[in-house]
Amino acid sequence: MITLLYVDDEPELLELGRLFLERSGDFTVLTASSAAEGLELLGRQSFDAIISDYQMPVMDGIEFLKRVRSQFDGIPFILFTGRGREEVVIEAINNGADFYLQKGGDAMAQFAELRHKILIALERRQAVDALRNSEQRLSDIINFLPDATFAINTEGKVIAWNKALEVMSGIPASSMIGKGDYEYALAFFPERRPILIDLIQEPLDKPENLGYAILQRDGSVIVAETNAPSPRGVPGVFSAKASLLFDKNGVITGAIESVRDITESKKNEVSLRERQAELKSIFAAAPGGIGVSVNKKFREINQYFCDMLGYSEEELLTNTSRMIYPDDEEYRFVMRERDRQIQERGIAKIETRWQRKDGTILDILLSSAPLIPGDLSRGLTFTAIDITDRKRVEDELRIENEKNRGLMDHANDAIFIVDAETRMLIDANKKAQDLVGKTPDEIRTWHYTNLLPPAVHGRVSLYFDEIIRDGSGSQMFPVLDREGRQVPVIINATAISQGERQCIMGILHDISEIQMTQEALEFSNRKLNLLSEITRHDIRNKLTVIGGYLELVKDRPEEPEYSMYVRKITDTFQTISENIEFTRVYQNLGSSAPIWQNVHEAFFHACTQMDIQRVCVQSDVGGIDIFADPLLEQAFYNLIENVLKHGNKVTTIRLSARANRDSAEIIIEDNGVGIPPFDKENIFTKGFGKNTGLGLFLVKEILSITGITIRENGEYRKGARFELVIPRGAFRFPGNRQSDRCHILTHEKP
Structure with a gap:
């Protein structure tokens, strides 16, 4: 339904016009008795066309037309008036009226003509709107093209200049639209001149073409590349494409050109060619096999690869990769492991075996990666390095290292190897591991200072510097054992090399017993x-x-x-x-060096040197050894003799031991009468007692040679209890013995 606004100051004409126009059913007519009322209605709703009288009070039809055109743009406007002066018609047409129709005559014919004019005006307006919409769409398309694009009409004037070209040239569209005389060339060249858009219909051998490095024509389309100065004066390479524009009848209406800055693309092409040349050179000169395989078939290989395997390039390219493996098992393993590693890490590195054409087996380090990450179907690139000689040397070194390791681990002294630069421990033999109570992995986390008391850190650092300078040396230092005790050692150190790493090997000889x-x-x-x-x-x-x-x-x-x-x-x-x-x-006391002695054996050997009738001797010492004077057995003899002489009917003597981190105790106790409290402090004094008073005094003297003390701590009338206290470092438990626990029971002879 077409909605019309009919404005006239005569109500009868308004009503009559409405009736005639609405009779066909095509129109809906709203009326207004003045131009002001008409403007008010236009402000409230939209109309498809306006019919207006010319001569109206306050605001005539021409003024109303001007207001409509200024505020409502292109609504079809028909001036329907009784005045027919020529100047009114001209003014109406000049101000945008679509038609001028004079009142009078046959009403039926008059309104039929009016209806006809309205339909024609509406058709024109629809055509204009369609053209505008089409132009707007074309303008939007051009404006949002990613390439810099402009268009000219047949007069050479710019009719389109998109945003990409504004950015490239720095020239806004408002400054370029409507310009001719090759003004658009200034966006690309320093002077006005024909450019590609102007050469579409020109022969390619014209002098004007010489500014382009490459020209190609395809019908009404021409493509070129130019090295001309770029927009804003920065040299570059540009790709341009120009084409003619036609109307629906095939008549040329103008031309359009798009320009793309391909400077970086050209640089990339040059870099790519150079890179390809480099890769080709590397491919040919690499000291290892390089190739590409697709679906387990070789597609490209270098000469080194062929020489390494003894096959020709043709033999390898016409076969699958299975041909170079010695057996199916090795081949399947490599394929499986390669795919697994690539899936997990994107690259695979495998040590495998290949077979030359002459049957020789090679040890190979094979590295593979997909040509396109994540897509094995597109192929793999690989490198192959012959490591046969390296493996042989490694095997020899491994055997040599195992031999050296065996010598180290069976050495009686602790051996540590220290990195000369970082001073971190990097190796230790079994004796060293036992000394500090750490595993090899734990030791490798230690700095050398972890082995030493803080007081000697500086001295040992200077000692290491001397070793690095002089090659070897020997000094005495204390080291810390697994319990934190200081153990005196002589360190014999030597500078050694492990591959490219400079190291110091220290042999620690325990001199604590000395x-x-x-x-x-x-x-x-x-x-x-x-x-x-x-x-x-x-x-x-x-x-x-x-x-x-x-x-x-x-x-x-x-x-x-x-x-x-x-x-x-x-x-x-x-x-x-x-x-x-x-x-x-x-005089024999201290004449011989102290030695490690088993307490159980020394005590029972002393027992065999005297008559111990009807006395039960028990031992539960746990296999302990003590570092004591060789007269230890004499000391035990004197103790047992004292028990038998003064114990008053002793029937049991018991030997036992207990130990902690700092000391151990050897306990000799009996079930005799014991020692009176007032004599406990005097019994070890020279001359004390009923006889010579030298027995227990000699016991104390023998034990004191290695720092062992003795005291009597029994309960009077319940038995004597002699406690021997052995200091740290003077006792040990070398292992269980068969005689760790036993009883001796002797009976009185008949």
Whole structure:
């Protein structure tokens, strides 16, 4: 339905016109009695066409037309008036009226003509709108093309200039639309001149064509590349495509050109060609096999690959890759493992075996990657390196390393290898692992300072510097064992190389026993010197006593004085004799270096040297060894003798041991009468007791050589309990023995 606005100041004409126009059923007519009312209606709703009288009060039809054209643009407007002056018609047409129709005459014919004019105006408007829409769509298409694009009409004036061209040239469309005289060439060249869009209908050999490096024609389309200066004065390479524009009748209406900056593309093409040349050179000169395979068939291989396998290029390219494997099992393994690694990491690296044409087996390091990541079907590129010689050398080195490792692990000394640069531990033999109580992997996380007390870190660092400079050296340092104890060692160090890594190998010889032996010998010598002095003093005093009594005897005193003097002389001689016997035993104290001795064996050997009738001897010492003077057995003998003499009907003697991190205790206890509390501190004093008073004193002296102390800690009337305290470093548990636990029971002879 077509909606019309009919404006006239005569109501009868308005009504009559509405009736005639709506009779056909094509129109709906709204009426207004003034131009102002008509403008108001136009502001509220849209109309397809306007019919207006000319002569109206306040605002005539021409003024109404001007207002409509200024506010509502292209609505068809028909001036329907009784005035027919020529100047009114001209003014109406000049201001955009579609038709001018004069009132009067046959009403039927008049309104039929009006209806006809309305339909013609509407058709024209639809055509104009369609053309505008078409032009707008074309303009939008051109404007949003990614390539810089412009168009000209047959007069050479610019009718389109898209945004991409604005960006490329820096010239806005508003400054270029409607310009001619080759103005558009200034966007690309320094002067006005014909460009590709102007050459579409020109022969290619015209001089104007010479500005283009490449020209190709396909009907009404021409394509070119040019090295001309680019927009904004920066040189570059451009691809241009120009084409003629035609109307529906095939008449040329203009031309269009699109321009693309291919400078980077050209650079990439050059780089690609250069890269391809480099790759081809690498492909030919690489010291290894290189190739491409598709569906397990060789598609391209280099000469090195052929020479390595002894096949011609033709033989390899006409066969599958199976031909170079020694057996199906190896081939299937490589295919399976290659696909797995590529799926997981994008690249595969496999050590495999290939077979030459002459049957020789080669060890190969094969690396593969898909030509297109993630798509194995498009093919693989691979490199193959012959590692046969390297594998042979590695096998020889492995055998040599295993031999050296065996020598290291069977060495009696701890051996560490340190990286000379980082000072990190990189290897250690079994003895070293036992020393620090760490696994090889744990040791490799250690710095050399983890082995040493902080006080010697600086000295050892300087020592390592000397080794690197001089090649070898030897010094004594303490190291820390698994329990944090300081162990004195002599470090014999040598600079060595492991491949390209500079290292220091240190051999740690434990001298703790040597030091303990030296300390024990020095201690025993001091004791012997002291005893010698004491013994000389005692014997000298006893001789003085004998001399005095001899003087008294010379006077021949009467009894009982005489017998008493003789008895005193005899007792003093006996005491001198016992002192001399003690010095005979004591002089052996410390004369030999201390040794490791099994407590169980030494104790029971001492038991066999005396008559222990009806006494049960028990041992539960757990196989402990102690570092003691060789007279340890004599010390045990004296203890057992003391128990048997003074224990008062002892029936059981028990030997036991216990240990912790810092010390161990050897316990000898009996079920005899025990030691009175007031005698406990004196029983180990020289001369204490009913007899010579030297037995337990000698026990204490023998044990003290290696720092072992003894005390009596039993309960009086329940038995004696002798506790030997062994310091850290002077006891060990080398392993279970058959005699770790046993009982000896002797019976009184019949």
